[in-house]
Amino acid sequence: MGQLSKRAISIQTMKNNEPLFACPICAQAMTVSEEGKMSCASNHSFDIAKQGYINLMHRPAGSMYSKELFEARQQIIVSGLYDTMQQTIASLIEGEAPVILDTGCGEGSHLQRICTKLENSVGVGIDIAKEGILAAAKFYEGLIWCVGDLANSPYNAQSFDTILNILSPANYEEFKRLLKPGGKVIKVVPQAGYLKELRAQAFADSEKESYSNEQTVERFKESFDRVAVTRITYTMPLEVSLVPKLLEMTPMGWHIENHKAIEISEITIDLNILVGACS
Secondary structure: OOOOHHHHHEEEEHOOOOOEEEEOOOOOOOOOOOOOOEEOOOOOOEOOOOOOOOOOOOOOOOOOHHHHHHHHHHHHHHHOOOHHHHHHEEEEEEEOOOOOEEEEEOOHHHHHHHOOOOOOOEEEEEEOOHHHHHHHHHHHOOOOOEOOHHHHHHHHOOEEEEEEOOOOOHHHHHHHHHEEEEEEEEEEEOOOOOOOHHHHHHHHOHHHHHOOOOOHHHHHHHEEEEEEEEEEEEEOOOOOHHHHHHHHHHHHOOOOOOHHOOOOEEEEEEEEEEEOOOO
16 A cells, blocks of 8 residues: 555545634535545535645735745754744643644644644644645645634634644634633743844844834733743854855844845844633
């Protein structure tokens, strides 16, 4: 028997997790056929792509993010730069076989690496950027990758044990709808020292050289119960070959005209990990 294709693996994985899905057009339950079509009773249907993902957008959405950006981001994450963050997040996820939604998952590396630390987890990644989801499906099999918009959510209420929101915009009302009772939202936001070596060169002597996310933290605290905040800070060596990748993956790099002039031998990760529950 030959090895299953990415599409066949995705069909089986989505079929095993049918109860998660709701039609993004009419909100009815969805079923997955053996042929790889996800559809509702009103005949709204979506095909699982040969690359191993599903596009649940019912109208196209533009994105400023390119294939090159997502592949650069994947290389940076796989280098281990965010291992401490991923390990911390995994330690905060409780229960057997947790069902995890990563909102704004990009190319999926954070979700995949967190799921590998958890037994029998179900990982679902959603992003409005098709290029990100294409990259996620390219790099990682066995997870559920969806092009979708949480403003027209393709998931049923109370479907997820944990929702991740890592360095990405949030939709708190939708997060509350999607969480199971007792579930939690884990949001990651930059702290003052995040990528400070790059910031110092990109925005030298300007107000952007330093910044604060206090308002974001306060809004999170207003939106959820029993909020805990953990700060993680560390500095790691950065290989010369990864500097262009770092510039490619972060909007800070887009403000630098001469990438070759940037010399960085180490980089600082400084993040707040916010954990909140719903009453």
